Amino acid sequence: MTAPALILWDIDRTLVTIGPVSREIYARAFQFVTGRPLRELADMTGRTERAILLDTLRLNGVPDDEPTFDAFYEALGQAAHQLEGRMKESGRRLPGAKEAVASLVAKDTVQSVVTGNIRSIAATKLHAFDLEDHVDLEVGGFGDDDSDRTVLVRLAVKRAEAKYDVTFPPNRTVVIGDTPHDVKGAHDAGVRAVGVATGGSTAGDLEASGADAVLPDLTRPRALRAAVFGLVG
Numbered sequence: 001m002t003a004p005a006l007i008l009w010d011i012d013r014t015l016v017t018i019g020p021v022s023r024e025i026y027a028r029a030f031q032f033v034t035g036r037p038l039r040e041l042a043d044m045t046g047r048t049e050r051a052i053l054l055d056t057l058r059l060n061g062v063p064d065d066e067p068t069f070d071a072f073y074e075a076l077g078q079a080a081h082q083l084e085g086r087m088k089e090s091g092r093r094l095p096g097a098k099e100a101v102a103s104l105v106a107k108d109t110v111q112s113v114v115t116g117n118i119r120s121i122a123a124t125k126l127h128a129f130d131l132e133d134h135v136d137l138e139v140g141g142f143g144d145d146d147s148d149r150t151v152l153v154r155l156a157v158k159r160a161e162a163k164y165d166v167t168f169p170p171n172r173t174v175v176i177g178d179t180p181h182d183v184k185g186a187h188d189a190g191v192r193a194v195g196v197a198t199g200g201s202t203a204g205d206l207e208a209s210g211a212d213a214v215l216p217d218l219t220r221p222r223a224l225r226a227a228v229f230g231l232v233g
Contacts, residue, residue: 006160006168007104007228008114008153008179009135011122012197015101016129018091019085025121026056028083028087029075034062043170045200046181048116048152049076049143049199073144077120084128085207093129094198104228106135110160110168114152114175114185121143140162149185155190174228180209181230196228 009015012022023041031036042055053072057064080087105109111134115122119142126132139159141152153175161167175186178199186193187210193216195206206214213227 001106003169003172004166005106005109005172005229006174007111008110008156008173008175009101010175010179010182011113011117011125012117012178014094014176014182014196015097015131016091016093016125016179018087018125018128021086021090024083024086025079025171026052028079029072029183030056030060031081032075033068033071035061040231044116046116047177048147048149049073049118049121050145051147051230052116052143054147069144073120076118077124080121080124084124087125087128090157091129093131096215097129098131098219099221100218100224101131101134102226106167108134110139110164112136112157112160114141114149114158114177114182116143116149118142136163138159149181150188153189153191154187157189170228174212176228178206181213182206183209188208192228192230194224 007146022044023071023227026041040059042052050139054064060196063100082230113122123137126135139156141156145152145155157168157173173191174194175182176194178196179201183195192212195211197206197216203214215223215227
């Protein structure tokens with residue numbers, strides 16, 4: 001029998017891109033929570049929502065206590081929902097993304113996410129670009145869980161194993177993402193990593209970070225399956 005498999009997708013610049021709407025979400029949430037315009041937004045590349053928010057609060061002189069975080073998480077989720085139409089206008093599903101997710105559907109295979117997004121924003125992005133099918137957001141690791149991607153991967157595995165009452169072996173647990181941060185998070189959690197050069201990191205960057213396999217994009221389902229499951233050819 002084939003062992004169960006857990007596939008954990010990064011979202012931004014792996015499955016979708018929403019362009020300037022990311023800043024618009026933060027600007028709307030910031031205005032709602034603080035009553036004033038957003039002045040500076042921290043670097044967002046490859047980072048979790050918690051890390052981005054922490055730096056953004058400090059850059060703008062806003063307290064970074066837990067009640068403030070909670071208020072911002074709620075406001076960010078609401079802002080993303082309100083701006084879903086803008087996501088569709090300014091963003092796009094990356095080539096092959098929908099077909100890639102569908103190609104990995106199989107008995108005893110669970111697909112979820114490990115993403116810097118909080119759960120509500122992740123859900124909105126997947127809904128906006130018709131990527132909800134086959135991706136279980138009841139499990140997964142999210143940007144409001146922790147700022148460390150390794151923790152997010154471990155949480156995703158723990159949640160999936162608890163829900164499905166199976167053990168996912170490390171060699172059948174795979175993170176798919178577009179940055180070295182995704183690769184490091186996977187490997188530090190003891191699982192496999194597939195790099196996809198659809199973001200700001202090149203194939204060479206992803207290879208140098210130690211990815212178990214690297215793909216130029218998600219347009220070749222057979223190559224994706226080979227990379228995810230460590231097959232030859």
